[in-house]
Amino acid sequence: MNTVISIIIIFGALVFFHELGHLLLAKRAGILCREFAIGFGPKLFTIKKGETVYTIRLLPLGGFVRMAGEDPEMIDLKPGHRIGLIFNKNNKVSKIVVNQKSKFNNLKEIVIEDADLEHKLFIRGYENEDEPAQVYLVDDKAHYYMDGSEFQIAPHDRQFGSKSLWDRFLAIFAGPLMNFLLAFVILVIFGLLQGTPTNQIDRVIPDSRASEAGLMDGDRIVSIEGTKIEDWSTMETLIQQNANNQLAMEVERSGERVDLSVTPESRETVEGQEPIGFIGVEPAYEVSLIRSLTYGFSTTVDWTKAIVVGVGQLVTGQVALDQLSGPVGIYSYTDQAAEGGIFVLMRWAAILSINLGIFNLLPLPALDGGRLLFIGLEAVRGKPIDPQKESLVHFIGFAFLMLLMLVVTWNDIHKFFL
Incomplete structure (x- = not known):
């Protein structure tokens, strides 16, 4: 039950803020927004405020903002009527x-x-x-x-297509951007509640490589292989990139500098990817607004880079398609995160938000990235693509995405239940 509640809250927030980005920038450009919807299918809840109808729909698989002019207007006034x-x-x-x-x-x-x-x-x-x-x-x-x-x-000047390329770009790009901003905010709140990891060791795991090297609780990492260490993320990255490689480490202990050498053990992560280094230490945490802001920004950037690299590896075939997870996989991982407590769940929500932002920016029809691609083509050509042709491409793209969703869901079922 906790997992279901967690899924509803997390996905509701991710979709809400994504669509809110579209809504705010569209309204700012003067576009008539007919509907702001969370979910698809039959309407469960409806309220109208101003020009926009706000709805919650049955199938929690996303959401949309229906802008005037994106679809052909349904008004048909003919002579003789x-x-x-x-x-x-x-x-x-x-x-x-x-x-x-x-x-x-x-x-x-x-x-x-x-x-x-x-x-x-x-x-x-x-x-x-x-x-x-x-x-x-x-x-x-x-x-x-x-x-x-x-x-x-919808008079012409209130329709999506009547606006400048820049206004249309912003109205579409604002959705994914809000997902990155949401991840940043979640991580900042995480830092303010739990604290952010510093370059000081809180606990050395017994019988680990760190313990064997002589590292102790309370040691502050000053440098690794000459690289100055000011935060846990920098240290973690260096260690993960040097599995089975001996590293010279300078630490501060009781006001004195101590030189040590540690060789990270190699640990497998995802099948098909390079193993990472691990030494067995846990960070000390510090609550600070400045550190929380820095942590939120740097972690969002680092995770964005990692996910983009993963997408690139998927496209080039370095990562197999069966490594992707769909709704079933996300449900399973959310269940694990919920068992880990609120802080683990917060970090998982931030990861999902970044994933949603990046996924929507892929230049595929029916996604925000596909719509941005058409705006880019219009900028190059100097005239818009035929709306009927664009709609057909988006329809085909949507069908492809639904097929991909079925394949990924089937993989998840095999992975987690069979």
Whole structure:
């Protein structure tokens, strides 16, 4: 049960902040955002605030911000259609009723002769055939009502495609960026609550390489092979990169400098990857705002680099596809993290957030990276790609991602349960 709650909280936060990035930058650019959704499928919860409908949906597999203009507008006003109009106090059309007109009062019914709801914002029509047509100005926030559904019209200047390349880039890039910022914030809070690892040893594991080399509890690592050590991360990296290699180490003990030599033992990590060095020491922690900020930034950068390298190895075939984990694998790892306590769970949440940010930046159709790629192509060509062709590419990409998800999930089932 704790794992389920942890999954809901972590994934809810990751998706929420990712989509919040899209929403904030889109609204800043003046784009009409019709819906902010967490999950897919049938709606479980709906509330409207301002122009945007906020929803929670049944399938917790992601989320989306539906921006006007990304999909073809569903408004279809053709000559000869009879519609109803409702006006605001400025005598502009505030509601366009296509059918089920009996549900509304104070309707003015007209037959359409011409209409433009994107640029000039007008409807021209007549009440009776023997009367001349009149022009009715349409409010830029008018609503369109058909088949029981109501949504706001989107003038051209409120649509995604009308904005500059830079504004569109920011609106798309803001989602992954928020995941990196979220990881940074989680790690800073982690540092403030538990403290950040310093270059001082809190505990030497008995019968380890560190114990054999003469390292003791309380020793402060000054340098390794001439490299100055100011934080635990630098020391850890040097040790991990030198499995079975003897390292000269200078430590500070009771105010005096002591020279030691230690040879990290080799430990396997993931199949197909190089083993890492391990000496068997645990860090002392210090609570400090400055150190927490530094720790949050440096750890986010280090993990981002490591994940990018892993993705590169996957693309080049150095890492097999069966090493990827999907929902089942993430559930299993989250279960292990939850058993380790809140601090282990916080670090795992930060790792997942960075993974989500990087995954979404991959230049694949249906992902943010794919959409950024199309924006880049538009910048090079000087004109946008045909929207229908772009939509087809994204649809094919989405189908491919769903197939990949099935393959990865099947691998997870074999890995963890069979």
